[in-house]
Amino acid sequence: MEEGAPPGGAPRHRPHDDTEQRAHDGAPTGAPRRRGLGARLLRPRTRVDWFLTVIRVAVLIVLVVGFAAFIAQEIDPDNPFARWANPDATGLTGPQFRGLVISGIAQGSMYGLIALGYSMVYGVLGFINFAHGEVFMVGAMTGMITSNKLADAGLWESNFIGSLVFIVVVSIIVSSLTAVIMERVAYRPLRGSPRLIPLITSIGVSFFLQNASVVLLGPASKSYPDVPDWVKAKHTFLQIEGAKILVIVVAALSMAALWYYVDRTKTGKAMRAVAEDAEIAALMGIDVNRTIVKVFAVGGAMAGMAGILWGILFRSVIHTTGFLPGIKAFSAAVVGGIGHLGGAMAGGLSIGVAESVGPLLILEPLGVSGVSQLRDAVAFSMLIIVLLVKPAGLFGERLPAEDRA
Amino acid sequence: MTKRVRKLLALLFVPALIATACTGSDRPEAGALGVVEVESGSAVQVRSLNAITGDVAFFGLPLERSVVLAIEDYGPIHGFEVDLGTGLDDLCSNDGGQAAAQIIVADEDVLGVIGTSCSGAAVAAAPLITDAGMVLISGGNTSPALTSDLAGTAGENYNVGYYRTAHNDLFQGAAMAKFVFGELGLTTAAAIHDGDPYTQGLAQAFADAFEAEGGTVTGFTAVNKEDTDMVPVLTEIAAGSPEALFFPIFQPAGDFVADQAPGVSGLENTVLLAADGLLNTNYLALSQTAGMYFSGPDTRFGENVNQSTGKTAQDFLAAYEERWGEAPAAPFWAHGYDATTLLLDAIAAASYLDGDTLVVDRQGIRDHLNSVEGYSGLIGTINCDDFGDCGAARITVVQNIGGEENAEASMDNVVFSFAP
Structure with missing residues (x-):
């Protein structure tokens, strides 16, 4: 594998041919495409191009005006520009803004951890495993059961860190197992079929896991036991709650461990080889099935870890917990460039921060009402905006037509 | 083909004819909506x-x-x-x-x-x-x-x-407003709903009644029912520095609001209030809801x-x-x-x-x-x-004593009653 290729990713063939590039941009075939901004502006344009340009410009105007109005109202809420944009503008204080960013980063690191699973499976098998959000939910549920048992035994209060490590281990085992069984039962029999088929199967698996959780644990939301005060309290360091520091640090460590595993170990090399070309990898003596199982296990472990972090941060879990974070994590994987691990983490962080900060930073200064209800809209707009500018995602590489899902 | 259709039609019509023939006995006149x-x-x-x-x-x-x-x-x-x-x-x-x-x-x-x-x-x-x-x-x-x-x-x-x-929530909103303004002596308040007609109606009733009492409503906004991270919406509310925050929503969103509000700069000492949608033993048992006030129907x-x-x-x-x-x-x-x-x-x-x-x-x-x-x-x-x-309009406000073991008792811990 060449140096600098995305770890565990699916670079496949880089499109060097121009026809491919043009087909992607919706331009008519004809003269060879020249590179460079000037050339791009001069080349024949279709209505689709114009439409996309109009949307890009509109988005840019909204972002710039919204941000300018925010800056104006931060300088002085009575500033005529801020007043013009939103007559009720109040502005945010420093600690409030910091709180928003930190909460976005904490939320985003969980999206990132889940996104890794989407990205790895896509890299190796080329389909989207929509049941991955449910693996995350299984992790959170396992953590809930284990931590409540520990709390009943009195260990949760007396030895919080030890208990935490224990529930992380249990939850990683259970969610990895869930992912592996899922692969064995639902996806392996479909290996080699058109990729739409495992995709739809994964939606079925997702419903199965959600409903299994309702049958086993009931439909009500369930809470984690209370965490110690030092986890809840704000720490002098940047005035961040302990739980959020914990989430960010653990997510960073998990990411580093995963990077080491995929980039520096032999198994990781095998994963990358299978991602590159499963047939040739098999010819080289790599056990493809085993490697795919490992990919599912590692993805499941990351989701299980995210589940525990979710439990520590929000202390409440329900059978639908995996759905929205799953969809957002999938968006994060796409934003970062699907198949690219660093991209998945970056995508998660950017979506988390965007949905946390966006409503109050861009929309509220523009006078939009009920901005907090629009956070999901902001998160998914982020996806659209990134795809408008970089269709392959922030770190992704363009795939030839026959490799696109 | 046509023969079959005719047969089918005949089969359908016969019971209808019998049914018509059988009605028409001398009964009191049926109302406009039938019998x-x-x-x-x-x-x-x-x-x-x-x-x-x-x-x-x-x-x-x-x-x-x-x-x-x-x-x-x-x-x-x-x-x-x-x-x-x-x-x-x-x-x-x-x-x-x-x-x-x-x-x-x-x-x-x-x-x-x-x-x-x-x-x-x-x-x-x-x-x-x-x-x-x-x-x-x-x-x-x-x-x-x-x-x-x-x-x-x-x-x-x-x-x-x-x-x-x-009860009609106009009574409940008025009861909560009177309690906050008159009993707790707070003059600024904010309200959060989740877009549901119940939560929106009640939050609005509270806001209107609170302003009628003479208080100031510093914020009125909404969350999504599925949201877990409430820091953004709470930050929006915190910008107005309210002394009281009324969120007549449901679980699980209510869990997150109560849990995350004290951590948001500007809401550290804000009094948290909720309504009958959250007034249940499961919610009262949560540690973050200790000391909160809840309005609801008088269950005495x-x-x-x-x-x-x-x-x-x-x-x-x-x-x-x-x-x-x-x-x-x-x-x-x-x-x-x-x-x-x-x-x-x-x-x-x-x-x-x-x-x-x-x-x-x-x-x-x-x-x-x-x-x-x-x-x-x-x-x-x-x-x-x-x-x-048709409801009785008697509303009470209860305070959560705190602790899982007190959840049942908290349901009856009435601190204020209201009857129009």
């Missing part, structure tokens, strides 16, 4: 439509069970058993209410429905059910939009044929007796506990019980025996309910106004 005939051996059909699964099942299940117990306590109507069928689920949502209502109206023998639990479900279910000539009596809906503004103007979702024994029913069954609240609770092995997790069971006995009374009053057949006049049911006055129920004396509001 339902219950033949000997059949049962009078009513339905329950409550939130019996999901996050709000704690609220809908006691309502459904109260219907079951009320029908058993009431006994037969003119010798005819009452059949509740299978309890339907309103899912506490517009879609759920609509889907269940369509199932109900497909059965033309149904006379009345006890439900819904959630106002959001009633918005969709009430038009369908009332258009079919049935009545819908709710023990749980409180949104002002479903009845009236109490000043003679119908709410935007009012339907003739809709009734409720639960004392020695009130339901005049149709002769039962008191104690009798009901004893029967409930024996049957389901637990106490009701949330208030409104008494409202569901009274709603059911009102419906059964109305059916009894609007029906007569024609030989072996019980004939029930649909308009008669509504006429009876419209004229209910001085009815003694578990919740107190029930009078129905022109827009279907």
